[in-house]
Amino acid sequence: MGQRREARKEVRLPVRIFGTDAAGRTFSENVFTVDVSHEGVRLTGVQAKLKIGETIGLAYGQGKGRFSVKWAGQTGTPKQGEIGLQNVSPSKVLWDFPLPPSAFDSYRGPTTKGPERRRHPRMKSMNSVEVHLEDQTAPIWGRATDLSVGGCFVEMQVPLREGSKVKVGVWVNETKLWATGKVVNSRPGFGIGIQFAELSKVDADRLQQFLRSIARLPM
Numbered sequence: 106m107g108q109r110r111e112a113r114k115e116v117r118l119p120v121r122i123f124g125t126d127a128a129g130r131t132f133s134e135n136v137f138t139v140d141v142s143h144e145g146v147r148l149t150g151v152q153a154k155l156k157i158g159e160t161i162g163l164a165y166g167q168g169k170g171r172f173s174v175k176w177a178g179q180t181g182t183p184k185q186g187e188i189g190l191q192n193v194s195p196s197k198v199l200w201d202f203p204l205p206p207s208a209f210d211s212y213r214g215p216t217t218k219g220p221e222r223r224r225h226p227r228m229k230s231m232n233s234v235e236v237h238l239e240d241q242t243a244p245i246w247g248r249a250t251d252l253s254v255g256g257c258f259v260e261m262q263v264p265l266r267e268g269s270k271v272k273v274g275v276w277v278n279e280t281k282l283w284a285t286g287k288v289v290n291s292r293p294g295f296g297i298g299i300q301f302a303e304l305s306k307v308d309a310d311r312l313q314q315f316l317r318s319i320a321r322l323p324m
Contacts, residue, residue, distance in 0.1 A: 113145070114202075119135060120146075121136075122161055126154055126155055148190065149186055149187045150186055155188060159174045160290070162294070172192055172193060174188060229251055230249055231249075232277060235274045236259060239271075256289070264291040267288050282304070283305070284304040284308065287299070
């Protein structure tokens with residue numbers, strides 16, 4: 106895990122986390138925060154075994170949000186029971202107290218063994234998408250909240266089943282790009298993660314150019 110981009114506020118608050126653990130079982134646990142920032146949170150008291158890179162839900166008070174698991178404390182270490190989460194939608198206000206202004210923080214979290222599950226880094230986005238199932242003619246409309254050349258996460262209240270094969274149209278500016286793929290994770294109340302299986306070179310280049318533009322990287 107790299108260096109944090111902003112300072113965190115140390116605060117102990119009760120929250121609930123829920124989703125699917127590393128074994129594919131649903132879980133829901135009441136845990137506590139250790140520190141909080143605009144883009145992330147560290148929790149303690151976590152019993153579930155979670156995959157790095159997995160997206161889970163977090164509820165605080167009347168609000169809830171989606172967070173990606175960035176690291177998990179190893180068993181038998183002082184960090185056992187702790188996890189670090191990154192807010193998938195940091196623009197959505199979840200906390201009801203002021204947070205430190207964005208600033209550099211030199212903290213380094215625990216390192217994890219093994220390669221990152223995703224081959225392509227995902228960027229936070231807000232792109233309209235249409236999803237076509239193999240056995241249906243009518244498209245399902247949604248919104249991609251993160252996007253890469255390897256896949257995307259599409260917000261929808263009633264998600265599709267994992268393993269479903271789909272054709273996806275992603276609107277990038279005024280152009281619609283097409284990809285085939287499958288649903289690799291499904292989160293009731295949140296949406297689905299789609300892994301692209303086939304994307305034309307032209308569309309892949311257009312998508313890469315768009316991702317570079319929103320990441321403010323040099324072309």
